[in-house]
Amino acid sequence: MGGVRVGNRVIGAQAPVTVGWENVPRVEGGPVKQFVFTWFQPTVLFALIAFWYYAPNSIATASTAIGIGIGFRMLLLALEWVNPRHDSWRLTWKELVVDLFYVSLGYTFLGMIESYIGGGAMIKAIQGSFDWDKLAWFTGMPLLLQALLISFIFDFGQYWMHRGMHNWYPLWLTHAPHHYITQLNINKGAVGNPVELFLIGLGIGGFFDFLPRAALLAGTLGLAVGTYQHINVRFNTPRWWRFLFNTTEHHSVHHSQDYEATRSNYSSTWIVIDRLFGTAVDGEAELLGMEGGRRMSIPEMMVYPFTEGWKTFRERFSKGQLPPTAVPAE
């Protein structure tokens, strides 16, 4: 496998990766199907933005956002069933149940812990101890600009945290379990070690004062763009969208079994951040996972950062005291 040169790197030398939008297949089917899967993404995005922009204050609340989020995910699950991208990513009963287990942990037990030690709690503590008010620079700006800033600031932080997770071993230990997934489905974003979910959720947005409606608008941007990261559906995504936003194609390259391909497309919503820092690779991959695609069970995912970290710690600091693992032939 030769791979393709992208900038200074060779992508796809270890596992198959399709590089270049011209090589990514289009949606197959009749004119109605083509129309639906071409216009679905931008229509949903602008409809949701319009909804949150114009909704009366009584409806523009967090609980409405949660309801819309759940409804949207169920619609996308139905799309996966009707128009799967790859047969090898088919959502089976077992995959659905395991994915939902991780999702449910996040909404229940982990959510409770997060309220005490999560990013929001940390920011409140810092503001409290320094007696800081929220920075009120943005509240006078137009709503959509505020929303854009919230989304971009958060994604900027996410990009660097994610890039750090792929470059610094202690952070990689928390993120590695997520990379053992061998297929992309709607709820696969939640699959991983809880420590990683805590880290990736950290953001400095809490230091800034925004109008609540702007925060809801930013949230819907994340929903209408970020949800497509892990999805088994093919869309004919518009060119401008693929330039600005992260897509399934981008994220499949990031999850590929090819090592160099995983060191790309770190952002969550704005792939333009990857373009800015030279880590964007346009293309797609079907063969995903780690260690040749071996499955990682739920118990292993929970303890992996600690067991692997301990193994590395022992190897590094025992030097010569442990018996050699490989015996020379002579």
Place this chain on the structure above:
Amino acid sequence: MTSRVFDWIWHVRGSVALAPGQSRDDAFDRLDPLFDQTGTSRARFDDTLEFRKRAQAAQDKMAIFDGGTLKIEHGAAGPVLRYNLTSRALLFCFLAPLLFLAFAQFSIALSKYDKPSAAEAAVEKKKAEEVEKKNAERPLHPIDTFLGAPAPEKPKKDDKSKKDKEDDKGKHSPTPAYVFAALFAVLYVAGRILEDRLIKSLFKKRLLGL
């Protein structure tokens, strides 16, 4: 005896008639590819095939099962494949609602433990009201006013009763845990019926060579 009363929860048992004139070896040969998968070990002797799976791939057709026994027996109507398969996934899905009910009770207990005193609650309420008032007093940007976005509303006195209701639930709502407990219960019922039918259909198709 007692275990058979409950073990249907994670055991899937059934039988499929062999095709007319199909020998035992031919039947097992046709089923063999199903067990030639990553993480699967099998042993075949006489009329029995036993298998175990570990870290099976997501797209393994029998991924939900962790082990089992397939036996070819000769019944009155001819040779029949009887299978007894075990599934940890089904068992954990059955037990998951209990876990989430426990999380719900934990959240209620934590809310009670973490309930602020009357003085603290009053201070928090005042802060929240100040934030709402501040939001309401901020004028919308002229562009937003021109485009017709609703201005933030001033906090009404009627909203106080709504807020009191929310305060009663406490800091941690048990609702998500209850919802997921119900969801896993529904998923278990659906899975137990679906996977039973799917495996029977799979064995039937493979025995017929389809």
